[in-house]
Amino acid sequence: MKKEFNIAIVGLGQIGIFLYNELKRNQKxxxxxxxxxxxxxxxxxxxKNKKRRYPINKKIFFKDPINMLKxxxxxxxxxxxxxSDGMSKRCVEFALNRxxxxxxxxxxxxxxxxxxxSSIAENKRVNLEFEASVGGGxxxxxxxxxxxxxxxxxxxxxxxxxxxxxxxxxMEKTKDNFKNVLIKAxxxxxxxxxxxxxxxxxxxxxxxxxxxxxxxxxxRLSNSVSLMEGIENVEPKDFEITxxxxxxxxxxxxxxxxxxxxxxxVHPCLVKKNTYIGNVGGVMNAVILEGKPVGESVLxxxxxxxxxxxxxxxxxxxxxxxxxxxYPFGIPNVKRNKIKSYDLNNYENSLYIRFEVKDKQGVLxxxxxxxxxxxxxxxxxxxxxxxxxxxxxxxxxxxxxKQINSDKCLRSLQKNKNVLKKxxxxxxxx
Amino acid sequence: MKKEFNIAIVGLGQIGIFLYNELKRNQKxxxxxxxxxxxxxxxxxxxKNKKRRYPINKKIFFKDPINMLKxxxxxxxxxxxxxSDGMSKRCVEFALNRxxxxxxxxxxxxxxxxxxxSSIAENKRVNLEFEASVGGGxxxxxxxxxxxxxxxxxxxxxxxxxxxxxxxxxMEKTKDNFKNVLIKAxxxxxxxxxxxxxxxxxxxxxxxxxxxxxxxxxxRLSNSVSLMEGIENVEPKDFEITxxxxxxxxxxxxxxxxxxxxxxxVHPCLVKKNTYIGNVGGVMNAVILEGKPVGESVLxxxxxxxxxxxxxxxxxxxxxxxxxxxYPFGIPNVKRNKIKSYDLNNYENSLYIRFEVKDKQGVLxxxxxxxxxxxxxxxxxxxxxxxxxxxxxxxxxxxxxKQINSDKCLRSLQKNKNVLKKxxxxxxxx
Numbered sequence: 047m048k049k050e051f052n053i054a055i056v057g058l059g060q061i062g063i064f065l066y067n068e069l070k071r072n073q074k075x076x077x078x079x080x081x082x083x084x085x086x087x088x089x090x091x092x093x094k095n096k097k098r099r100y101p102i103n104k105k106i107f108f109k110d111p112i113n114m115l116k117x118x119x120x121x122x123x124x125x126x127x128x129x130s131d132g133m134s135k136r137c138v139e140f141a142l143n144r145x146x147x148x149x150x151x152x153x154x155x156x157x158x159x160x161x162x163x164s165s166i167a168e169n170k171r172v173n174l175e176f177e178a179s180v181g182g183g184x185x186x187x188x189x190x191x192x193x194x195x196x197x198x199x200x201x202x203x204x205x206x207x208x209x210x211x212x213x214x215x216x217m218e219k220t221k222d223n224f225k226n227v228l229i230k231a232x233x234x235x236x237x238x239x240x241x242x243x244x245x246x247x248x249x250x251x252x253x254x255x256x257x258x259x260x261x262x263x264x265x266r267l268s269n270s271v272s273l274m275e276g277i278e279n280v281e282p283k284d285f286e287i288t289x290x291x292x293x294x295x296x297x298x299x300x301x302x303x304x305x306x307x308x309x310x311x312v313h314p315c316l317v318k319k320n321t322y323i324g325n326v327g328g329v330m331n332a333v334i335l336e337g338k339p340v341g342e343s344v345l346x347x348x349x350x351x352x353x354x355x356x357x358x359x360x361x362x363x364x365x366x367x368x369x370x371x372x373y374p375f376g377i378p379n380v381k382r383n384k385i386k387s388y389d390l391n392n393y394e395n396s397l398y399i400r401f402e403v404k405d406k407q408g409v410l411x412x413x414x415x416x417x418x419x420x421x422x423x424x425x426x427x428x429x430x431x432x433x434x435x436x437x438x439x440x441x442x443x444x445x446x447x448k449q450i451n452s453d454k455c456l457r458s459l460q461k462n463k464n465v466l467k468k469x470x471x472x473x474x475x476x
Numbered sequence: 477m478k479k480e481f482n483i484a485i486v487g488l489g490q491i492g493i494f495l496y497n498e499l500k501r502n503q504k505x506x507x508x509x510x511x512x513x514x515x516x517x518x519x520x521x522x523x524k525n526k527k528r529r530y531p532i533n534k535k536i537f538f539k540d541p542i543n544m545l546k547x548x549x550x551x552x553x554x555x556x557x558x559x560s561d562g563m564s565k566r567c568v569e570f571a572l573n574r575x576x577x578x579x580x581x582x583x584x585x586x587x588x589x590x591x592x593x594s595s596i597a598e599n600k601r602v603n604l605e606f607e608a609s610v611g612g613g614x615x616x617x618x619x620x621x622x623x624x625x626x627x628x629x630x631x632x633x634x635x636x637x638x639x640x641x642x643x644x645x646x647m648e649k650t651k652d653n654f655k656n657v658l659i660k661a662x663x664x665x666x667x668x669x670x671x672x673x674x675x676x677x678x679x680x681x682x683x684x685x686x687x688x689x690x691x692x693x694x695x696r697l698s699n700s701v702s703l704m705e706g707i708e709n710v711e712p713k714d715f716e717i718t719x720x721x722x723x724x725x726x727x728x729x730x731x732x733x734x735x736x737x738x739x740x741x742v743h744p745c746l747v748k749k750n751t752y753i754g755n756v757g758g759v760m761n762a763v764i765l766e767g768k769p770v771g772e773s774v775l776x777x778x779x780x781x782x783x784x785x786x787x788x789x790x791x792x793x794x795x796x797x798x799x800x801x802x803y804p805f806g807i808p809n810v811k812r813n814k815i816k817s818y819d820l821n822n823y824e825n826s827l828y829i830r831f832e833v834k835d836k837q838g839v840l841x842x843x844x845x846x847x848x849x850x851x852x853x854x855x856x857x858x859x860x861x862x863x864x865x866x867x868x869x870x871x872x873x874x875x876x877x878k879q880i881n882s883d884k885c886l887r888s889l890q891k892n893k894n895v896l897k898k899x900x901x902x903x904x905x906x
Contacts, residue, residue, distance in 0.1 A: 064769075068626070068769065072626050075626055076626065078807050078808075078811060079625050079626070079806065079807060177623070183769075183770040183771060183773060184773065185615075185619050185622070185623030185624070185773075188618075188619075188622060188623050189615050189618075189619070189623075192615070192618060192622070192791055192794060192795065193607070193615030193618050193619075193787075193788070193791045194615070194787060194791065195509050195790065195791060195794045196498070196502050196505050196506065196509070196787070196790040196791070196794065197787055197790075320755075322755065322776075325750075325752065325755060332774075337787070338783070339494075339498070339613075339782075339783035339784065339786055339787050340613040340777065340778065340783065340784050340787035341613060341777060341778040341783060341784055342777065342778065343613060343614065343615075343775075343776070343777040343778075344762075344774070344775065344776035344777060345773075345774070345775050345776075346752075346773070346774035346775075346776070347770065347771060347772065347773040347774060348770065348771040348772065348773075352769075353768070353769035353770065353771060354769065354770050354771055356769055357623075357624060357626070357627055357767070357769050357770035358623070360625065360626040360627075361622055361623045361624065361625060361626070364622060364625045364626065365622065368800065368802065369799075369800075370798065370799075370800050372798065376509065377508050377509060378508075381508060
């Protein structure tokens, strides 16, 4: 086997530049751990002269990454651009086809094109590694592929988006509203300054859920969205009420197999305060696996940011340098079957629904009648008057309710003139 | 590389027999994951006809494991006897010297003879794998060796003994005494029926701490005991008092490097109820690592029992079948330096000390005077009279106190006739 590996990095944003410095700083450690030398032979980004956290060697800078891969002898490429398509996809495909190992933290790319890319990697007998794409520094993918390889995994869930977890934790603590807390998160670097939408609406967490499903259940990546709800509509009021119920709001990503169908979902959940998942606060991520024979396994750590991400990227590098050529998704691609999606309409669980209504006679009865008509049974009802403007909040905790019924109910109640805005729906975790 | 591997198991207790069944059950999965076939060619235990959870193939049974290794072509040996020396050591040494890979959950053996055994394995270019020796099903060793390989780890701590954690959790919940809860734990299979001493006095957890130190800090295994205290002296009274202080009692194993010295310890700790570690209850194990750049990582799972243990043993098998020949302790043995032990006398932290005293004038002043003479400053004092027999409990929470001073103080107060029994000392977690 080779003794020296040439490395190139494309994308020198927060992650790429930190990784660059880590690679330089750790050359001796890498040699100690693997017996292999590394050499950084190429760097590529849009802007050569941008001010960065660490200085770069401009002699090996390329504006065009494809050009870099053509003109340098590269063994391992780090893709740190982060697009689901475009140059990210082009680079990775080009590299794999040229028998260059690829390491990427890019969940958008892997969750969308992972099947195709892994099949190229397999054919060319190189590695496609993406540990950093889920849970930042938490070694969750390697744990599934290696440590729990022979386990039968039935469910994986957790807190997969640090931005949302920070915002929810902070809203609970400060009683401040979503907008203000988001601004604070952006100032602290916990939320994207420009467009944080993909974090907040659940898209980012869902991409991670898809990767987890593929690995945990040995299936192809799913391309359907079972259920994706973000945290944008949660209000301070919801924290007050759930607090009294000894519950806490968390954005969870969940994947499980129900009757041989895959059910992937991301949505805010009400979890009990005294549970493990209820106590993962701030920007922390946590993943819980249920497997046989291992039982319940929990991994928790920092889910984002250059430091934990580069720890995961380095572990991918170690794996390649140690010569562990593996199937990117744990088993050969041909053995990974497609799996049908679970029909969301059949999904049944307890709901928290908050209606903002005009505080006048008959409104409550209109709502409860509608619920009854839609076969929704009430477990608990809390009405809180808002004396200032003659409105009230009605919070209903339902017994297990089918999605198709709650959909119907909310659609029809939204048309009711006494219901002042779109009801807030949260799901109780079970 | 070989396509078929012959496997032998020595030791058919709870772990060994469960593993045997798992190996048989998972042959197809193993082939799918690794492309390799396995064949069980030898089983060895003291008693051929003992009643076991699963039937064994008696045709491949050997009373003498060395004889088995001599007469069968074995590629991989599972050592499940569990002794720190004796036949466990003999078998493993014999196997490694014959270029047979060894997998073992035996923490007593590895923590005592791991340096020597790993150097044989390295010389013979075979694997010595022991993932199951720490934390049962929690993939903590692989995480340190692979996923966090390039991190600089500064501290590792956690709940490493499920028996103790169950007993402490149960004493807190039921207010029952140590003896009764131990009997219950034994009935449930959470504590050894015969001699549970090695779990209760901290020895088991300390063996795991030693293995963790060696891996996390890339050092030789230490052969000194810095601090080992068990849970045998904790009484229901201590749970009542700590509960009021919003604290919880946990047996923790901790290893860290202080001024280039290794400080390994196992002792009951008072942790805050609202911390992560304070909420790991029952037989669960949890390990927390502090590393750079990854930050704080947490792994939690079932720490004992055949199911999680065999999950870890199987992951070791996967690693060997995938051809990942690695240094047993992550880096070459020659690079693993010895490290001096931290001088316990200098250890400084807050203490909880409970004295049982005669309830008469002047006793409190004798105690506080002694504390002052030994430079121990009091943060909080609680005196609880026990009217029945004219005795009292005096609980003192100290400010940071040097070990040498608290030792002196307790030694001298034990001689005081008004102090009725050996004071209970717990350490506040920092």
